[in-house]
Amino acid sequence: MNFKEIGRKILGIRTDEELAAQAKKTPKEKVIEFFKSLGFALIAALFIITFFIQNTRIPTGSMENTILVGDFVIVNKFIYGSSSPRYIPFTEIALPYFTIPGIREPEAGDIVVFEFPGDREDLVPKELNVNYVKRLIGMPGDTLQIINRVAYINGKEFPVPPYVHYALPYSKPADRGEDYIYPAGAPWNEDNYGPYVVPKAGMKITLTPENYMQWRTFIDREHGERVVELKGGTVTIKGKPVNSYTVQKDYYFMIGDNRNDSYDSRFWGPVSRDAVVGSAFLVLFSWDREIPFFNIFKLLGSVRLERIMMVLE
Incomplete structure (x- = not known):
């Protein structure tokens, strides 16, 4: 079967000969044909979701106002190099996996989807196969420092995202260390952090x-x-x-655009390269997730038309 035939099967397009043959089939043969087509479509969908793109619903406000609660975001999985499934679907049972080369490596400023590495002291996350979405601000080997909520990379101010959000009108004092900050014992807080060198392979x-x-x-x-x-x-x-x-791997420092309401690398550390899933690049559509599905008309009325097919930056 060539790519043209595969494409026709996915789209449900049939030739005149196939339509004529279909008309001659018995009901039993038609049922069998239906389930064969359904199985083929499911396999094709699984292949696309695994290696190319997937849709992710945003449940928290850690990336506001860049990404809103209720946004349905499209993730480009092949740009950094996708992998085969790492877990049996709907379980936390790990699978051997392989990766394929990507188009490019993650870059500072990218909005990245990655597998959550766990809380600060966790060897493995309490719940596996949980993906987070944050903005990458620190590359492997970078020296990162946050001064009064302004991020600096290697001594230069990091570009402020266009929709960055601060829920509080003030910064915590620099001399007020917080016990929950990463790494353990560091005399920092989320508004005044570092300097911290992002781990790099060979460091x-x-x-x-x-x-x-x-x-x-x-x-x-x-x-x-x-x-x-x-x-x-x-x-x-x-x-x-x-x-x-x-250090054996390259790492990235991730932070939410909603700086006062984001659980990110400031609290649990850097993200390894092999935990990166893809790049969030497009809002497919958006609505108010607080409205229950049974209130369908109100839910549809909450659709944010201005965010449909909005490119993320």
Whole structure:
């Protein structure tokens, strides 16, 4: 079967010969043909969703006012390189997977969909296969700092997104450290953060009894198990004394455009390259998700016409 025939099957287009043959089929043959066509369509849809594009409904306001609650966003999965399914559908059972090359690597300013790595101290997320959408502001090796809510990358102010939102009219004082900030023990808060160097493959981290807790979960995640310990005043990895660690992967720093209401890298750390799913680039349509489906006319009346087919930036 060539691509032309596959396209006709997906679109339901039939030749005159096929229509004539269909008319001669028995009811049983027609039922069998229907389910064969349905199965083919489902396989084609699964292939497209897996490797090319998918629709994601936005449930939270962490990217307001760029992306609103109730937006249905189209995600480009092949731009960074898509992968085969990583989990059995509707379960948290992991599968072996492979990736295919992408068009380009993620870039600063991209709106990125990625698999949530877990809370700050989690080796693995409490719930697997959960995707987040945030803006990438820190590339591997970048030095990031936030001063009074203004982000700086390598000493230069990061371009302010056109629809960035601040729910609070003021910044937290720089000397007010928060216990929940990443990494553990850092004297920072969400409005005054860093300087923080985004981990990069090959980067060497110095480990001491004083700072190992800041890096413990990060290193454990790279190994997929708990490997970092402090024994007799000495930092060990898999029981071997160490004073440094070489990062194995590239990472990105993600932040929400709704800066005061976003659970992002400031709270749970950087995102590894292999956790990236795709780029959110288009709002398909949008409505008020607070309206229940049984109130269909009110729900349809809440459709935000100005956001239909809106390109994200």
